[in-house]
Amino acid sequence: MLSVIWVAFLALALLCGAVTGRLDAVTAAVGTGASEAVTLAISIAGLMCFWSGVMEVIRASGLAEKLSHALTPLLRPLFGKAANDREAMELVSANVTANLLGLSNAATPLGLRAVDRLYTLAGRRGSPDTVLTLITLNTASIQIIPSTVAAVRASCGAAAPFDIMPAVWGASVASVAVVLLSARILRPLFPDEK
Amino acid sequence: MLQSAFIPMLLAAVGLYALYKGVDVFPTFLRGAKSGLKTAVELLPTMVGMLTVVYMLRASGAIDLAAAALAPLLNLLGIPKECTALTLLKPISGGGGLALGSEIMQRCGPDSYAGRVAAVMLGSSETSFYTISVYSGHLGLNRLRYAVFAALCADLTAFAVSAAMVRLYFPYM
Numbered sequence: 001m002l003s004v005i006w007v008a009f010l011a012l013a014l015l016c017g018a019v020t021g022r023l024d025a026v027t028a029a030v031g032t033g034a035s036e037a038v039t040l041a042i043s044i045a046g047l048m049c050f051w052s053g054v055m056e057v058i059r060a061s062g063l064a065e066k067l068s069h070a071l072t073p074l075l076r077p078l079f080g081k082a083a084n085d086r087e088a089m090e091l092v093s094a095n096v097t098a099n100l101l102g103l104s105n106a107a108t109p110l111g112l113r114a115v116d117r118l119y120t121l122a123g124r125r126g127s128p129d130t131v132l133t134l135i136t137l138n139t140a141s142i143q144i145i146p147s148t149v150a151a152v153r154a155s156c157g158a159a160a161p162f163d164i165m166p167a168v169w170g171a172s173v174a175s176v177a178v179v180l181l182s183a184r185i186l187r188p189l190f191p192d193e194k
Numbered sequence: 195m196l197q198s199a200f201i202p203m204l205l206a207a208v209g210l211y212a213l214y215k216g217v218d219v220f221p222t223f224l225r226g227a228k229s230g231l232k233t234a235v236e237l238l239p240t241m242v243g244m245l246t247v248v249y250m251l252r253a254s255g256a257i258d259l260a261a262a263a264l265a266p267l268l269n270l271l272g273i274p275k276e277c278t279a280l281t282l283l284k285p286i287s288g289g290g291g292l293a294l295g296s297e298i299m300q301r302c303g304p305d306s307y308a309g310r311v312a313a314v315m316l317g318s319s320e321t322s323f324y325t326i327s328v329y330s331g332h333l334g335l336n337r338l339r340y341a342v343f344a345a346l347c348a349d350l351t352a353f354a355v356s357a358a359m360v361r362l363y364f365p366y367m
Contacts, residue, residue, distance in 0.1 A: 001327065002286075005286060005287065005290075006243065009250075009251060010250070013254040015256075016254035016255050017250075017253065019255075020254065020255040022255060025254075026250050026253045028253070029246070029250045029252065029253040030246055030249075030250060033247070033248065033250065034245070036245055036300075037238070037241040037242040037245035037293070041238040041241045044234065045234035048233060048237075049227040049228075049231050049234065050230070051230065052229055052230025052231075053224065053226040055226055056223060056225055056226020056229070057208055057209070057212045057222050058208055060222045061208070061211055061215045063208070105229065105233065112329065115329055115333060116333065127335050127338060131335070132338070135325070135326060135329040135330065136326075136344045136345055138320065138325050139320050139322035139345035139348060139349075140319070140320060140345065140348035140349075146313075146316075146317030148316075149295070152292070152295065152304075152316075153299060153304045153313055156299045156300050156303070156304035156309070158305055160198065161304075162200070162201050164313050164360075167314045167362075167363050168317035168318045170355060171315075171317075171318035171319075171351075172317075172318040172352065174355040175348040175349065175355070176348070178344075178348045179344050179347065179348035183341075183344040186339075186343060189340070192339065193337065
């Protein structure tokens, strides 16, 4: 999928460049783009390392687990009967917590184990609502500290790289609310085949 | 004041709590930082591939073309025209979104209206199509029912609210 898109972009750059007569600029962009990418990746590496270290301390101190326990009652109503399954809810909470803390490397494996369990509870057929709820929740997750974006802002010389946090929280909460609400509204329009 | 104290306070609180819990803090920090370095190193080739294409698309005029085509719709949602292409790229590719967002922040300035909206958009949305394909591929789901539509609604909301929140928190004019 990504390969097709990437090649389509290359073709689009050629086409548009030819039509607008800017092929020289497109050619020059290959060099500047590649070298800018290295500068950017190196300049954000420091802050990425630092937050990853802090998150490991949060995990090791048991704070992540506490957060996960605190979230379980909030998540329960979203999963109907599956909420009674302890293993499923533990995995769901751990997945949501990892997303909240921005531990993307941990979030996906936990999320996959969680949907696996939810799928098993639903009899492993069709596309059950509990599974789709967790999948769509993962397409709109909230991150408390948007560290990668803050790192990019810092590398561009922002006065206060983290000052966007309240705005990020507001937009994330709104998107989570919309994903849950729209899924709920659309449910009867797209019945599951049994 | 309270806002500028948030990060230093969080860091000190996490450190103190971890010490209190008997965590050997610095080696633990180093272990995490090492895995962060691995992520950063793996990000470098992605950024080279994506940022180069973004620069090429920018130079060819394709990004401005997309912005012009979508301007009426995004105007309605209050999304600045500089961020138009980002609304198309971010749901598909995380690396591509980060590359384009960085380019916007660099070109318009990180503290400009468009630069801030781009940052908030990146921070508040996920790579929806990628996420759905990973999860549904793992289970072998045949039908996704409402999942894609709901995810797109959420992305659009994240983008529109990002712009609104930036206008609310950082009055530019």
